[in-house]
Each structure stands twice: as structure tokens, then as C-alpha cells.
Amino acid sequence: MRAEIITVGTELLLGQTLDRHSAYLSQECSSLGIDVYFHTSVGDDARRLLEVIRIASSRSDLVLLCGGLGPTMDDLTKETLARFLKVNLIQDSASLAHLQKIFAGRSLPIPENNYKQTYVFPGGTVFPNENGTAPGLAITSAGITYVLMPGPPKELVPMFEHHVRPFLIGLLPEKQVIVSHPLSFFGIGESLLEKRLSDIIEQQTNPVIATYAKEAGVTLRLTAKARDDQAAHDLIAPVRAQILDRVGEYCFSEEDSSLEEVVVSLLRQQKRSIALAESCTGGLAAHLLSTVPGSSHTLKGGFVSYTDEVKNEIVHVPKQVLIEEGAISSAAAEAMAQQTRQQFQSDFALSITGVAGPDPAEGKPVGQVFVGLAEVHQPTRVYQYLLKGSRQRIQLLAAKHALFILQQRLKKGETTT
């Protein structure tokens, strides 16, 4: 079934209201196996709305319209669709009773213009509105089904869940299940990932493979359609295995988790603790871990050491290292990690020192970053990166690289980068 969503309201076109309905209804349709091909927003204008309905009716089997069912003169959706379909609306006794009941409770007379909300399509379906006066409506004409829902989220969402979704399931030609499986990657760019998987991505039709660039990293989503859950999972399994065989070293989650969620979860499972010493990231890596509920069980804390003086006096990096190697060096990253682990008495310590920019420092280029990982009873390792982007982008990538290294060590006891 080919569907589209039309949201009606001048406030959308002025940017005063964010259209959340289109995304919500698209997710719901996708989970039912209904393909949504277009979203359109149009103002409270009969001529333009009529044109949008005309275009939708020429290309879709199902048209979901949101908004414009209120009592005011601006609310035109139902009337405009009736004009397009050349039908006369009729009064619905259940909707009239509902309206009278709502106003009886308020001990107010019913405003004259509210009565227009009791008019419906002859031969159509009426969806009760549990949280307002405007009923939802559906009408099928020339093989195209139109569903009209009120604009306020508090009215639309419950109406969709309780009435419209069951109605849509009744329209489906065959019963299908849709299963999605995410694979989250870090340390490999979107275009390089696609290139290494291009033959798989191009050949696949079920599951389909889509890539999504995330704030840091890339997620692949494998989506299969089948008659039941097991059949969908059976379609996904070999494709998943093929992908992980090629680029599995970069995959950190199959549950749409963030790197910090994966790290906190692994630390908690292994009952190990972490402390951090951060220079160029200013506390971002520690903060990312702290965003995860329950992180207090594994995160002891950290140092933010922005000056050489602080690195020496508070973190206890030897003066000699700072003088001879500089604060942006492998030796400084190593000392920061070791000293921090000892001071915090933690199982692990991560250190980050580098040049976030915009200017080079200590003769090192913008983006040069050293990450140290100290572990109790293990040698400290230092990793070096040359990161690109704005100051904030370099900070984010540096913090995420540190978390990625720790994730690899926690998963395999070994890192590959």
C-alpha cells in the first residue's frame, strides 16, 4: 500500500509548530508494512489544500490528513475533502451526543460553530475522540482511503492507537511482519563503510540495508519483511553475518546503544571501575559516561587538566615529561592515565591530550590527539589520532575514540586500532 501524510496548519509553515505527526505516523505505518512516500504540510487555505489533496489522490492509495478539524473558520480539512470528493457531509448522532456530553460537563452552551464537528462523510467511518470534540474520520472513494485526524497530539496519538491503527490493519492486503536489526559502527566513515559493503547493499532486497550517519559513527539498519518474526530473523541472519565478517571490528552495538552505554554496561558486567584525565576534551568523555543511568556504579570520576601546572601538581604528571616531551605527547598521555588510575584506585583510566584547535599548539597540528589506557596489572597503552573537523567535532571524536578503545579492551581483552 502506498501512503502519504498531509499535515494542515499555517503555524507549521511559519515554523511556529514542529511537525511531529508525520514522523510518528510514518513509524507506525512502517511497522505495519505500509510504505509512506510523501509528507506534505500546507496552510489553512482551501485552494492550496484542495490542490495538495488532488496531487495525493493521483499517487497514493492511503492519505492520512492531520489537523484542520477544529471548530473555527480556519479549519477546512473535512470541508475541502468533501468538496474534492463531491459529497455532502451529514450529521452524525453519536458525534452530536459526544459534543453535548462534553459541554454539559462544563455547564456551558455549545458554541454555534462547534456543531460543524458533528458532520461526517456518508458511508464513512467515525473514530471517537477521547480527548476532544473533533471526531476522526475515514472515507474510501475511487479506491483511495482518506483518514482525517485532529491536530493536537493529545487527541491524535490516542485516536491513532485505539482506533486508526486497527482500521489500517483491516485494510492490509496480506499479513506481514517487519523486523529491523541495527548495527552501529565507529571508526569507519559512512562512505567507506558503504564502499566496503556496496555489493551486499546493492544486491539485497529483503532485508533492505540502509545507512544512517550518527553524531559520531554510522548505523546500518537491516529491515526484513516476512510472514512472521522467525522468518524475518532468518532472512536477516546470513546478511548480518556477511557484514560483520567484513567490518565487524568497527561494530560496537547491535541494539542501537551509544558507545557510552556499551562501555558502562560492560564495566558493570565485569564489575570494574574507571577514572579519566582529560585535557583537550575538557571533561567530555567523563560526561558522556555520566549520561548513562547507573554509571555511578563504575565511574569514579576524573581530572580536567587544562594547564601544565595542573597536569603536574594535580594529576602528578612528572615535570620532566612536560618539559622534555610536552603536554601533547604520548609520554604525557601515558603518565596521565597511570597517575589517574593510581590516584582514583580504579581498574582502568583513560587519558586524552591533544589539540582541539582552532590553532596548533606546541608545534602539533590541530586534531593531533593522544589517548592513553591504563589498566591495573597491565602495561599502559597509548593510541594516536589525527582528527578532522571543528574544535567541538575534534573534542567529540577524541572522547568517542577513547570510549571505543575501552569498549574493545572490555570485549576482547584486546584492542585492534
Added chain:
Amino acid sequence: MRAEIITVGTELLLGQTLDRHSAYLSQECSSLGIDVYFHTSVGDDARRLLEVIRIASSRSDLVLLCGGLGPTMDDLTKETLARFLKVNLIQDSASLAHLQKIFAGRSLPIPENNYKQTYVFPGGTVFPNENGTAPGLAITSAGITYVLMPGPPKELVPMFEHHVRPFLIGLLPEKQVIVSHPLSFFGIGESLLEKRLSDIIEQQTNPVIATYAKEAGVTLRLTAKARDDQAAHDLIAPVRAQILDRVGEYCFSEEDSSLEEVVVSLLRQQKRSIALAESCTGGLAAHLLSTVPGSSHTLKGGFVSYTDEVKNEIVHVPKQVLIEEGAISSAAAEAMAQQTRQQFQSDFALSITGVAGPDPAEGKPVGQVFVGLAEVHQPTRVYQYLLKGSRQRIQLLAAKHALFILQQRLKKGETTT
């Protein structure tokens, strides 16, 4: 001018990504006097995208397209518009140089498919992308101007502000000057701010007053249209004064600066230094300051102290305070700030301790936060908040409240909250 906005991406039609660009660009167009009549979202499908472009070209003078400028096979916006306009794209040497510069220093060569991002419309305009590889583009054909911008918000928003907005102003039919004056507020909600200014907002037509909810805080933008800059500024001045007279205590910037930028700027002007001790925010306040270029001149560093043990042994909060008052207390915030200032030998120290959630702690409710501000030769002050929202929201608000307090003290030598 009649405009419409087209956002391109299958993730929009699956409901996986919320379209915020249409609302953002509509607000911006509205402030320029450009009427937006339609929003359309369409997937990464050449046939349907071509049809959407054809419809847009039949009814609008200005078509803003977002997304689909990436390096992958799915990214089709530019190619589809070129097909519709029957033009051949040409390679742009500046875009090629930009791409080469971005990849220079990475240990990887430029992926073959990234080169397609260097192709532009002959006779069109190229907008530099400060945060990515895809340039923005504009082309006018048959009286209709098409503007193409990349989909990621971090690329689109700066590109719009720095390049596309001035370009659109140049398209406006009558030579008018548009002057915008931002007023950034913190510590007062959007609806309360609107309520306190409702009479002013409703009566004003030139300048118009628009409110924008920001990540933390609210920005009012006064936008005046006049024949020249001076006349526009003269229209803005009395309205600005009237607003600041009512709610000036909450205003921290008239330059669209973030709180952290204002704080770093004030600290540098006054040649004073800062250190931090953070518990529930996990390093976020220090990190926010570190995102500002030049912050290393004033930010000495900080502690992240997630456990009582660390608060005592590393930050030097007396055991007695932790036992008698608890780690989430005014006394703990006071000791954290004082001890941190002494250890870092800084002019100021901010401390943050509280309950970010999702569960209460030490019998304190979720959202209870104490912020301490220590200053050399001054008594330490502690401020208490009850913040609302998710864990991450509470962390952000707590960090921003700490910065807001410091900003007030730096501006007036006095805080009002």
C-alpha cells in the same frame, strides 16, 4: 516571494528522523518576509523526487531543498535537479580543494564517491560548508531559484546563517534592509517570557518579535525592516529597552553567544581563572567552557567526583560533611567549591552536586541540584535548584545554571538568583 521547502531522505519517511529543518527554515523565511506555502518530504528515490521538484516549480518562486547531497549512491538531490533543469554539472575547483583539504592528513585516500560532491551547477552559486564535505548550491532557472543545502543540522544551520540568508536577502524584490537583534535569556521559560511580554509582542509589527526555544534558554529576535541600517536600529532600540526593563535580569547576551562564550569572554577580559568540581554533571560544565576557543587562558581544569571516596580523598571535602550532610547538600557544594579553588589556585571555582536521576538519591528528589561559587577573598555562595526533565536535561540545566551564576557575578559583581 512564494517559497516552499523540500526535505529529502528515506529516514524522514520511515519516521526515524524528525524534520526540524522545515520549521527552522520557515521561521527564517518568515523573518525575511518570504512566504512559505508548502513543506514536502520525499525519500531517496529519483523518480519521486523529480515529480516533487516538478510540482514545486509549477507553484513557487523559491524552492529550498535539504538533504541528499552526501557522497553515497542514495544522495540524488543535485543530480535529480540537474536532470529536471536539463543542465550538466561541472566540477568546482574550490569545492575540490576543500574536499582535498578535509581528507589531507587522514591516513585514507579520498573515497571515489566523495568526488561527486565537487560538482556544481554552471552559472550557479556555491555556498561553502564549514562543517562537512558537501557544498551548498543555488541555481536560478526560468525565474525560479533553487537552493540546495546538506541535511545534517550541524552543516545546514551554519551554512544558512552565514551564506544562504544573505543570498536570500539579495533576492528580495525591493531593496530593504533587514536588521535582526537577538536577546538571549536563561532562567525563564519560553511561555513565562512570552506571558510577561505578551502585550509588547502582540502590538509590535516592525520590529516583529519572534521567540526561539534554544537547547537551554530562550532567544528573542527583534527583526526590523527599513530603508537603511540606521532606520532599522532606531525602530529596534525602544522595543529592546522596554523588554530589558521587564526581564533584563535573565538576559545574558545580545550577540547570539552561548552562556559559555559569554563566561569565557568575561573571564578573559577580567584576567581571572576558573576551576570546577562536578558530581552529577560528570564534567559537562568544564567541557562547555572548553568548547570555546581561547578558554585555555582562563580554564585551569577541574575534578569530576562521582563517589564519596573521590570527593573526600581527591577533592578534599571533609569526611564529616559527607557523613553529616551528605554528598548532595549545600555544605558539600560549598566545600567542593572552596577546596577546588584552593587546589587549583584559581580566582573562581564552581561546584555542582545533585540528583540527575532517573532515581532519587540520599533521600533527595530527582532534579535537586546545589551549585557552589567560591571566589578568592569572598564568601562562598551556594544556590539550590529543583530542575525538571530527563537525566541529560537535568545535567545540562545544572551546568548552565552554574555558568549563569558566574556570568552574573562577573557582570555585576553580584548575582540575583
